[in-house]
Amino acid sequence: MIELKTPKEIEAMKPAGRFVGGILRDLKEFTKVGTNLLEIDEFVHKRIVDRKGASSCYVDYAPDFGTGPFAHYICTSVNDAVLHGVPYDYNLKDGDLVSLDLAINVDGWVADSAISFCVGTQHPDDLCLIKCTEEALAAGIEAAQPGNRLGDVSCAVGDVAREYGYPINLEFGGHGVGHIMHGDPHVPNDGKAHHGYKLRPGLVIAIEPWFLKTTDEIYQDPKDGWTLKSEDGSRGAHSEHTIAITENGPVILTVRD
Known part of the structure; x- marks a missing residue:
């Protein structure tokens, strides 16, 4: 079910967005050659503990696309891993490509x-x-303008990937955000313009393009039952914001300024 937020509810979501965006900004500065993935996880854990009203969306999360409950505070995907990366005892090496994915609930509202x-x-x-x-x-x-269609968002994402020549996987993409982390609608990373759900003020979604260099095929790492990796070992990257559609256009909630 797709839920629309009132302007007051969108305002109430902004603290969660700023909190998530600020942590990711700080983690980019914190993360260096030699940083251990478990240090990144603990960095997030401490920030959540220190923030009144904040709780992890990941700890004990057990959707059907994972194996058992997730036991960490952030997803850390390195090199050929691109989504749902489980932090483990690994010191980052020179030249590693790191993707950090973070969702936190603050006072009942989620940002991703x-x-x-x-x-x-x-x-x-x-x-x-x-x-x-x-x-x-x-x-x-x-x-993501009011009056456009969800397919316009997906098509815009896919067009950029095609311009660069990267394959596109449609299995995992963006999603609705609100009181829960993953809600309706699904926002694929490619689609047909002028088709799909009509975008209305109050819709809050996460848009998250992720691409692999030379394949659209992924597999789940059997060692942890979560981390998604490229079938051919090529590297991946992932960018995401939670946005609200308003009468005046899209507003980024997870700002990193």
Whole structure:
């Protein structure tokens, strides 16, 4: 069921968005060559504990696309891992491509966002892939105008991926956000313009382009039952914002300023 928020409810969602965006901004500064993925997880855990009214959306989360409850506070996906990465005892190496995906509930409202970046040496191919996800995200947000269709958002995201020449996987994408992390509607990373659900003020969605360099095929890492990796070992990147559609257009809730 698709729920529309009132202007007052959208205002109430903004603290969660700023909190998530601020943590991701700080984590990008914190994360260096040698940083352990479990240190990143603990960084988030401490921020949540220190914030009154905040709780993790991930700890004990057990959807049908995972194996058992998730036991960490953030998703950390490295190199050929692109989604749902489980933090583990790994020290980041020079040139690693890191994707961090974070969802937190603050006072009953959820915000969800993701960033990708390189630590140490920045390889041009990785930077190009990251840039593609960021431009696709910006295009999707721009298309999220009241009166447009959900297919306009998906098509805008997919068009950017096609311009760069990256394959597109439609299995996982964006989603509705509100009192829960994953709600209706599903927001695929490609679609047909002028088709689908009509966008209305009050709709809050996460738009999350993610692409792999040379494949659209993924598999679930059997070691943790969660982490999604590329079938051919190629690297992936992921960008995401939670946005609200208003009478005046889309508003990014997970700002990182």
